Amino acid sequence: MNLPRRLAALAGYVPHGSIVADIGTDHAFLPVYLVKSGVCPRVIATDVNPGPFAAAEKVVTTYHLQDKIDLRCGDGLRVLQPGEAQVLIVAGMGGGTIRDILAVVPAMLNQIRRLILQPMVDAGDLRAWLVENGWLLADEMLVEENGRIYVVILAEPGTEQVRDPLLLELGPRLLEKRDPLLLVYLEEIIRRHQHVLSELARSSSTGARRKVRELEVKLARTENIYNYQGRR
Ligand SMILES: C[S@@+](CC[C@H](N)C(=O)[O-])C[C@H]1O[C@@H](n2cnc3c(N)ncnc32)[C@H](O)[C@@H]1O
Known part of the structure; x- marks a missing residue:
């Protein structure tokens, strides 16, 4: 089988x-x-x-x-x-x-x-x-x-x-073992965060602005990790 x-x-x-x-x-x-x-x-x-x-x-x-x-x-x-x-x-x-x-x-x-x-x-x-x-x-x-x-x-x-x-x-x-699919996986996650951020940009509510700030921090850290892993 x-x-x-x-x-x-x-x-x-x-x-x-x-x-x-x-x-x-x-x-x-x-x-x-x-x-x-x-x-x-x-x-x-x-x-x-x-x-x-x-x-x-x-x-x-x-x-x-x-x-x-x-x-x-x-x-x-x-x-x-x-x-x-x-x-x-x-x-x-x-x-x-x-x-x-x-x-x-x-x-x-x-x-x-x-x-x-x-x-x-x-x-x-x-x-x-x-x-x-x-x-x-x-x-x-x-x-x-x-x-x-x-x-x-x-x-x-x-x-x-x-x-x-x-x-x-x-x-x-x-991350530690740098899985062979890690960079593709991180790219997917980064794209997903960017998409959510572009959707949130349409709203001006306080909740949406807070989510934008949180997600921007997360995206920046994820991009740093991606760049570091790309250089390893
Ligand atoms: C998408 S299938 C995955 C099947 C298989 N495990 C696989 O990975 O290919 C999810 C299965 O989990 C069952 N399931 C969902 N919740 C469950 C629970 N609380 N206890 C037992 N089975 C559950 C569903 O009925 C369904 O058959």
């Missing part, structure tokens, strides 16, 4: 022999790959919505993996028992949704050794929650698929040193 690049990046962070819970699995392609490739002896695959859950059931049945992939329909970590999995994957959702899934049942995270997360938006909010709640950003990577850049975060229990909100938004490990 050939995995798309984004899912392959997630699979690359799974330690050999570990029991994984893939929360919000949808089609269950990743659990099928992890079991079929021998990385995981067993995977728990969950989804809260009946449509994606049915899609997962169909794929798991097609591959005759019902005994190795434990499918559960339900909300986030509520369908897990403490200690059932060592690794959690939560991918393809907004950073806020991922944060809420992790935050809602704190006891469930006690025995988790690895979080493999792939927020579609708001990665900074998710990183901020992780570092405030005893998780170290062990590694991060950018993946390009069909013209879009995705952020993948590996978190492990520990103390993260970086607390600067802008660095947490951009990705401390992406």
Whole structure:
């Protein structure tokens, strides 16, 4: 089974022999790959919505993996028992949704050794929650698929040193290791800030002026980081 690049990046962070819970699995392609490739002896695959859950059931049945992939329909970590999995994957959702899934049942995270997360938006909010709640950003990577850049975060229990909100938004490990896609990623972020600033320029409300000042500071710092990374 050939995995798309984004899912392959997630699979690359799974330690050999570990029991994984893939929360919000949808089609269950990743659990099928992890079991079929021998990385995981067993995977728990969950989804809260009946449509994606049915899609997962169909794929798991097609591959005759019902005994190795434990499918559960339900909300986030509520369908897990403490200690059932060592690794959690939560991918393809907004950073806020991922944060809420992790935050809602704190006891469930006690025995988790690895979080493999792939927020579609708001990665900074998710990183901020992780570092405030005893998780170290062990590694991060950018993946390009069909013209879009995705952020993948590996978190492990520990103390993260970086607390600067802008660095947490951009990705401390992406910056330190100068991810191969970093400059393209920063260019995208800079363009997005410039676009928002041009939209805000049409409004003269006090709120808009405050947002402009905040975003101008953020944009200037991001451009400095981009220029520094460009020279490295
Ligand atoms: C866009 S899909 C991503 C599927 C897969 N994880 C991937 O990365 O390709 C998001 C999936 O998460 C599920 N989902 C959203 N919130 C959830 C929650 N609180 N608990 C479990 N599943 C959830 C949705 O039903 C949907 O199938």
